[in-house]
Amino acid sequence: MPVINGWRSSEELMSYLGAPYRFIGPDVDYRWFENYLNNRSNTIRCCVCEDGNAKPLCLVTLAGIDWVSRNCELHIMVGNDENRGKGIGSFAVKKMIEHAFLDMNLRRIELTVLEDNARARHLYEKFGFQYEGIKRKAKYKHGRYVDMRLMALLKSDWLAGRGSNNTIS
Numbered sequence: 001m002p003v004i005n006g007w008r009s010s011e012e013l014m015s016y017l018g019a020p021y022r023f024i025g026p027d028v029d030y031r032w033f034e035n036y037l038n039n040r041s042n043t044i045r046c047c048v049c050e051d052g053n054a055k056p057l058c059l060v061t062l063a064g065i066d067w068v069s070r071n072c073e074l075h076i077m078v079g080n081d082e083n084r085g086k087g088i089g090s091f092a093v094k095k096m097i098e099h100a101f102l103d104m105n106l107r108r109i110e111l112t113v114l115e116d117n118a119r120a121r122h123l124y125e126k127f128g129f130q131y132e133g134i135k136r137k138a139k140y141k142h143g144r145y146v147d148m149r150l151m152a153l154l155k156s157d158w159l160a161g162r163g164s165n166n167t168i169s
């Protein structure tokens with residue numbers, strides 16, 4: 001929790017996300033985590049940790065699971081800049097797609113990403129997420145309103161594409 005609390009209070013990290021930057025004290029995050037533990041039927045949170053210890057490098061989440069329509073939202077953060085660009089995000093997204101489709105029997109994973117977050121967009125496209133539209137001026141970031149891109153991956157498309165790029169090991 002202290003590591004994740006540090007990320008969630010980081011202005012640098014939050015600049016990549018739709019959520020606004022604000023200081024989040026440790027007490028708030030312990031309650032946030034407690035709330036997650038009490039609502040695990042519609043949210044799944046996983047961490048990628050450093051080899052040999054439990055130090056988290058990346059938090060990846062399937063949120064808002066709708067068991068009728070079998071949809072969910074994907075959220076991801078590799079907490080520290082020095083750990084980005086090393087394949088951790090690709091590993092986490094691949095594992096969460098497999099978990100969503102092959103273990104949880106979900107059929108659609110959607111997400112929103114800031115239009116100017118080129119690295120995240122590339123990551124999602126690499127795994128077959130498709131562009132579905134723009135939420136215009138949806139977020140207020142760095143003193144201006146910015147667009148959010150809606151993307152989604154269907155299980156049927158993912159299964160059809162297995163064996164190509166989206167099954168990288």
Ligand SMILES: CC(C)(COP(=O)(O)OP(=O)(O)OC[C@H]1O[C@@H](n2cnc3c(N)ncnc32)[C@H](O)[C@@H]1OP(=O)(O)O)[C@@H](O)C(=O)NCCC(=O)NCCS
Pocket residue numbers: 013016017076077078079083084085086087088089090091112113114117118119120122123126
């Ligand atoms: C986005 C994020 C999850 C990606 O994880 P990562 O571990 O850094 O990414 P990876 O190393 O697995 O892969 C990055 C890919 O993006 C590419 N990339 C890196 N910088 C890029 C850029 N500026 N523009 C386009 N592609 C870029 C890399 O070449 C790589 O592609 P490849 O595998 O085809 O070679 C991570 O950088 C992160 O947490 N960023 C901050 C928070 C964030 O943006 N979260 C997503 C919110 S929607």
